[in-house]
Amino acid sequence: MKHVTAVWQDHGFFLDPRAYLAELPKIRAELPSGARDFACDHGHDDIPGAPAV
Template sequence: MKFVKAEWDDEMRGFDLDPSSYLAELPKMRDALPTGAWAHASDAEHYRMRSSRCVKDLELAEISVPTDKRGIGVIDFAANQWKHESGLRIRYSGVSHFSIDYDQSIDWMRADTVLLDEILPREGGCLHEIALTDASITVHCRDFEAVWGGTE
């Protein structure tokens, strides 16, 4: 990710997470981000770590990759039982790139959970990168819609 910090810290024996650089840059991206991407990125609760609408700690539940030229993809995240009231569904449109890169270095967790994400403008849409505890997801798309409770 370009601005969001989400990396393992050996000394701390945990993840060092800091979205502050991204949040400082985000207002400059208002006119460049598609409507749905902007709505998700600028949600006041998105990066408030203790909020039930913060993406941190959501559990990766299911991925539906685009299989035709419509480029529709969906990622479902389940609620963390100690933090979230509901899960989150992200429905991408116009997907031109979708990748998952696995690190496989943390073997003591049952599920991959979200550390943080970053949404940046790109020609024809946006780039959404999601850092997970043991992987990262990268999506290039025209736009997306993020709906809390959309997985129930």
């Protein structure tokens, strides 16, 4: 996804979803209903190791 920064660090990727979370409200209405439901479910973006937003 172009809005998530993924940087390799030693033994895994550091993921930063802040740009994605900022963009989501802007594109929400354009998503198909199933994708919108998934994307707007706060549990799906609970990525271990990601910075708190």
